[in-house]
Amino acid sequence: MQRLILLLVVLVSCSFAHAAVWTEVNSWSPAWEDRFSEWVENNWQIDFFARKKLPNGQSNPYYGLRTDCADTVYSMRLIFAYENKLPFVIQDPTAYGRTISNQMKRFDKQREEQRVKSFLLYIYDMVSTKSVANDTYPVAISRNTVRAGSLILTTAVNHHSWTIKEMLPIGVPHLVYNSTVGRTSGSTLQERQSWPNPEWVFEGDQTPAGGAGFRYWRPVEYLNQPVWKVPGYSEEQYKVPLKRWVKYAQGRLQLRRETDEQMMARLMKVTCQGLVGRVSAVNDGLNALRSTRGCMSYEDYDTYSTPSRDQRVFDDYVTLRKVYRELVLANNASDLSLDMRVRLNKIYPFIEESMLSETRKMAPVGVDGISVCTTEYSSGQYIDLAEFKRRLFAGLISNNPMDEAQYRWGQLRGPSQRARSCKSWDVWVPNLKQD
Structure with a gap:
């Protein structure tokens, strides 16, 4: 009996040794991107981290996490990837040419749910609005490319970002985001159904080099590559005068006019x-x-x-x-x-x-x-x-x-x-x- 118990302990210990944060069984594809967009629209609520219980009555594994604006952007992508066993890979902000992914073994002594939470906290320490530009690319202004799961980023001058929960039929984004986290800040996110001021978004640099505007997630194979090589890369939004930017974007994205x-x-x-x-x-x-x-x-x-x-x-x-x-x-x-x-x-x-x-x-x-x-x-x-x-x-x-x-x-x-x-x-x- 003692040998059996010892064998079980060894087997359990080996199952955690060198464990990835999670093992992916699926690969990103246009169909998975569509499912990601649908998940964001239906699940990405301002109480995502603040509610103790999920709608099904189970405990919320992400309860209590506190995020700033960049953390919020990465959380949206990372959590969907984990829950659907997809890869999550970003550029390593500390070392050009390297990446950080769910294959990381840093948390291999923890059970999977705790590994994911530890991985999120690790990512929060690593990323910023500066890194967001390296993990995304500018897209054309259309409802096929600017949709739930996309994001809006400012230039480095204002270092802010918003996730797009939904593009409303009137051509206005429903944004979910957060700001700087203080010692007593809660876990509830913020939201708005309106355009940020484009002169603030693009302040100092309305060119692709500024990294601002509508953006989407780079495929893994295009990380650490020139951004213009990413399929779907577009400079459309940089060619629109800022005084006309909102009217132009809303006109391209609206399905109907609001009164x-x-x-x-x-x-x-x-x-x-x-x-x-x-x-x-x-x-x-x-x-x-x-x-x-x-x-x-x-x-x-x-x-x-x-x-x-x-x-x-x-x-x-x-x-x-x-x-x-x-x-x-x-x-x-x-x-x-x-x-x-x-x-x-x-x-x-x-x-x-x-x-x-x-x-x-x-x-x-x-x-x-x-x-x-x-x-x-x-x-x-x-x-x-x-x-x-x-x-x-x-x-x-x-x-x-x-x-x-x-x-x-x-x-x-x-x-x-x-x-x-x-x-x-x-x-x-x-x-x-x-x-």
């Missing part, structure tokens, strides 16, 4: 999501500030500052204003419901004037019956889209994590004394000269 009312409601919802999402991001920074003696290091400052987030919210306000202003100037605002116009006029009280003029004239407003997106931003303190817009456009909102709450939310104009005494990086200010 003006639907468009305004969607854009207000996106702007609201930016405001609501900022609450937890600022709270992360305030919690870190309370435990910081002296000044923050560059690493902590970079984690808890919000210049990119504030820029994106500002861009959403600008887009909403631009679309509404075009309707007003074309005498088409009457196509909107009265309720919609009343709410929009509270946010943009001088819509026919420039942004700069409106910002100078706009007085503080409180929460009332026509408020959009009433949000508790601090204990017992509420703000709506109109008042947050006023503070944001007036340059009152601080992205500096060395500022206290009243400065972060524009109740006082910063910088605070503490922020003035510490080094700051990448301080954001609104650009009101875009009319």
Whole structure:
């Protein structure tokens, strides 16, 4: 009996020795890419890492993972590959010409489910938005190439990325993504149904070398190869002027047009999501500030500052204003419901004037019956889209994590004394000269 037990122990030990993270039994093909796209559209939810239980009642093996924007992109591809026993291979960001794959033996003493989770954490430590460009390639703007499972990447200036959960029939992407992870960040992802500002996406380099725009996953055999060699490589999106980029892309991707009312409601919802999402991001920074003696290091400052987030919210306000202003100037605002116009006029009280003029004239407003997106931003303190817009456009909102709450939310104009005494990086200010 003792020999039998010993033999079983040896067999079990050998089964883990030199084990890959998982063994693939399938190979990527157009059919598998279609299944990947379908899986993303149906399963890639903002609670993917936050829910304890799966819809079938089983425990979520990925529960509790916290991802930044690049981690989110790679997780989408890696998890589908694992669950369908497909290869997952990326360029090694630390060594040109080498790759990292599910054949890695680093975790061979762990059971498979734990190996996969350890592999995910290892990948998170290795990748960044810089590596995303090396593992993907730019595609043409069509519904065959820009679909669920694709992604959008910015240039290195803004180092951000979004996964495309779905291309809506109106030609607008449903994006699932995340931002920088702080010590107290949760596992819930973020989403939006709107275009990122192309001038922010392509900032500094609207060429293939910048790596920005619509992208898809490179086949394994084209890793560590010149990107232009990848089948399906396209430079279409780099030839469209940025002022026309959204209209061009949406026109190429839409199956039907949305009404003006639907468009305004969607854009207000996106702007609201930016405001609501900022609450937890600022709270992360305030919690870190309370435990910081002296000044923050560059690493902590970079984690808890919000210049990119504030820029994106500002861009959403600008887009909403631009679309509404075009309707007003074309005498088409009457196509909107009265309720919609009343709410929009509270946010943009001088819509026919420039942004700069409106910002100078706009007085503080409180929460009332026509408020959009009433949000508790601090204990017992509420703000709506109109008042947050006023503070944001007036340059009152601080992205500096060395500022206290009243400065972060524009109740006082910063910088605070503490922020003035510490080094700051990448301080954001609104650009009101875009009319």
